[in-house]
Amino acid sequence: MSKTASANGDNDDNTDMNIPHYLMWFRRDLRLHDNTALTALCERAQADHARVSAVFFLTPEQWHAHDTSLVQVDHIARTLPILAKALQAQLNITLTVQRCPSFADCIDELSILSQDNNIRCIMANHEYEGNEIDRDEKLAKQLAKDNIEFVRWHDQCILPPQSITTNDGDSMYQVFTPFYKKWRHTLDISSIQMHEATAINNNKTKLKLSKDSATTLQDIEALSNKVVSAYQKSRQKTDLSQHLDMGAQLTKARAAYPAGETAACQRLNDFIADDIDDYDISRDTPSLEATSQLSAYLTIGVISPRLCYLQASLAQEKLHGNDGDNEDINRWISELAWRDFYRHVLVYKPALIRHKAYKEETDKKIDWSYDKDGLEAWCTGKTGVPLVDAAIRSLNATGFMHNRLRMVTAMFLTKDLLIDWRLGERYFMQQLIDGDFASNNGGWQWSASTGTDSAPYFRIMNPFSQGKTHDKDGVFIKTWLPELKDIPASILHSEDKMRKELAKGGKFADIDYPVPMVEHKAARQLAIAEFKKS
Numbered sequence: 001m002s003k004t005a006s007a008n009g010d011n012d013d014n015t016d017m018n019i020p021h022y023l024m025w026f027r028r029d030l031r032l033h034d035n036t037a038l039t040a041l042c043e044r045a046q047a048d049h050a051r052v053s054a055v056f057f058l059t060p061e062q063w064h065a066h067d068t069s070l071v072q073v074d075h076i077a078r079t080l081p082i083l084a085k086a087l088q089a090q091l092n093i094t095l096t097v098q099r100c101p102s103f104a105d106c107i108d109e110l111s112i113l114s115q116d117n118n119i120r121c122i123m124a125n126h127e128y129e130g131n132e133i134d135r136d137e138k139l140a141k142q143l144a145k146d147n148i149e150f151v152r153w154h155d156q157c158i159l160p161p162q163s164i165t166t167n168d169g170d171s172m173y174q175v176f177t178p179f180y181k182k183w184r185h186t187l188d189i190s191s192i193q194m195h196e197a198t199a200i201n202n203n204k205t206k207l208k209l210s211k212d213s214a215t216t217l218q219d220i221e222a223l224s225n226k227v228v229s230a231y232q233k234s235r236q237k238t239d240l241s242q243h244l245d246m247g248a249q250l251t252k253a254r255a256a257y258p259a260g261e262t263a264a265c266q267r268l269n270d271f272i273a274d275d276i277d278d279y280d281i282s283r284d285t286p287s288l289e290a291t292s293q294l295s296a297y298l299t300i301g302v303i304s305p306r307l308c309y310l311q312a313s314l315a316q317e318k319l320h321g322n323d324g325d326n327e328d329i330n331r332w333i334s335e336l337a338w339r340d341f342y343r344h345v346l347v348y349k350p351a352l353i354r355h356k357a358y359k360e361e362t363d364k365k366i367d368w369s370y371d372k373d374g375l376e377a378w379c380t381g382k383t384g385v386p387l388v389d390a391a392i393r394s395l396n397a398t399g400f401m402h403n404r405l406r407m408v409t410a411m412f413l414t415k416d417l418l419i420d421w422r423l424g425e426r427y428f429m430q431q432l433i434d435g436d437f438a439s440n441n442g443g444w445q446w447s448a449s450t451g452t453d454s455a456p457y458f459r460i461m462n463p464f465s466q467g468k469t470h471d472k473d474g475v476f477i478k479t480w481l482p483e484l485k486d487i488p489a490s491i492l493h494s495e496d497k498m499r500k501e502l503a504k505g506g507k508f509a510d511i512d513y514p515v516p517m518v519e520h521k522a523a524r525q526l527a528i529a530e531f532k533k534s
């Protein structure tokens with residue numbers, strides 16, 4: 001049964017089939033500001049006197065297949081009513097949200113929608129993952145048969161994939177530093193612009209729908225909530241997530257990440273006003289929460305990466321004039337460049353999407369472990385290594401983990417336990433609110449020394465010295481491992497002392513916390529030997 005109530009409560013269908021009708025398909029770009037496809041569609045509709053509608057598909061089966069975390073799905077669901085309201089109020093466009101379990105369903109649904117509504121053109125922003133590319137290509141072919149245009153725009157990066165190539169050819173840079181130099185230079189000489197859509201004459205336009213859809217704010221909220229609840233049940237059953245209190249994780253993530261582009265832009269403004277000028281020194285101290293915490297918004301496209309870059313550049317200019325150079329701001333901009341870099345790498349090497357190692361030889365030669373107990377100890381924060389356990393427990397509780405700790409925990413899994421990086425990559429995707437294939441895969445392969453520009457295999461982080469450097473007084477550790485609150489930091493940061501004091505007869509033998517599950521020095525030697533072999 002189709003529901004056709006519009007956001008203003010008007011139930012009329014616009015059935016004038018002579019007026020061209022265009023469709024904006026929202027995916028990971030849930031915003032009005034600087035949305036390349038949306039701007040282009042509105043401009044074109046104005047020129048052609050066309051009507052415009054918008055659609056978003058809730059795809060639970062697909063999320064499951066991609067290991068999308070519950071907190072991210074919930075973040076999307078919370079964003080949709082806000083997007084719908086803003087679209088209606090600012091651009092006069094009605095958003096339809098439709099449940100379409102898999103990508104195959106989306107293709108069918110878009111074909112039917114196009115036929116039923118005389119849609120002549122669909123616009124969307126590119127997605128760079130394999131299933132998404134396959135879906136778009138299949139759809140493009142199907143729509144072409146009916147003479148319907150399907151136009152996609154590059155929008156996810158500050159500079160689009162394939163635009164930064166080596167000087168001597170058309171190749172992708174294999175390491176970050178020269179990529180970054182070229183990326184910065186390209187930005188310096190080009191005037192990067194924001195795209196702003198303008199309201200269109202679109203009275204009473206809404207889609208005729210087939211099933212399981214919502215257009216009023218209330219219905220959108222109800223449908224999204226229903227899909228999130230069902231998703232929570234299905235996720236809780238997955239092997240690695242059974243130990244989690246997903247309800248508590250959801251509550252924390254909701255409080256930490258208010259939905260919508262106004263909230264995201266406010267966070268960017270606050271970060272630039274209050275924190276960016278200490279970024280370089282503070283960003284590696286997890287207890288300070290000194291990073292922007294914008295990744296959850298960037299991942300689902302609630303904030304534009306170009307806006308982030310432009311605001312940081314403006315702050316640079318304000319502080320230092322045109323030739324301004326500020327270490328902290330430069331460092332933050334370089335993190336945005338890492339995000340672009342990993343997307344560019346993914347487009348350059350699509351085999352990554354099938355979880356192949358970037359350095360293919362490591363797939364053949366390294367004898368990764370699949371030890372269930374080791375993986376479980378890591379996933380539940382019970383390895384006996386305080387910084388690793390505190391980091392994982394923070395992830396399990398909130399759906400977020402600090403960047404330094406992502407590196408420490410990933411190295412511990414892949415080097416100290418020699419467990420296949422793909423298992424950790426998967427667990428992160430299942431828990432992270434900012435879970436993003438390109439950045440996550442890039443981060444994991446960096447840590448496992450199998451990726452582009454990855455950590456050299458012999459440079460293995462010692463998780464105890466990492467604790468001493470980045471959590472000197474043990475503030476972060478004690479926040480997430482309250483059972484260790486009475487243990488002095490000097491003991492927490494020493495593997496030998498932890499072993500001694502937690503063992504029978506030791507000062508802290510009564511504490512319910514395991515002794516370190518591996519001896520770092522020995523594990524490091526084993527990992528190096530394994531890599532040398534390859």
Ligand code: FAD
Pocket residue numbers: 283291292293294295296298299332335336337338339340342401402403404406407410428432434435436437439440441442443444447
């Ligand atoms: P800030 O320090 O404020 O940085 C600003 C933005 O730059 C971030 O929001 C993010 O979009 C980008 N960024 C920062 N560092 C990196 C980086 N190393 N690689 C790519 N982009 C970066 N980031 C994700 O967005 N999704 C992931 O799934 C993800 N998985 C990771 C897995 C591992 C093993 C590692 C080592 C890193 C991963 N990262 C991932 C990168 C990074 O940890 C997060 O982007 C960062 O912690 C987000 O916090 P923030 O927004 O406060 O970052």
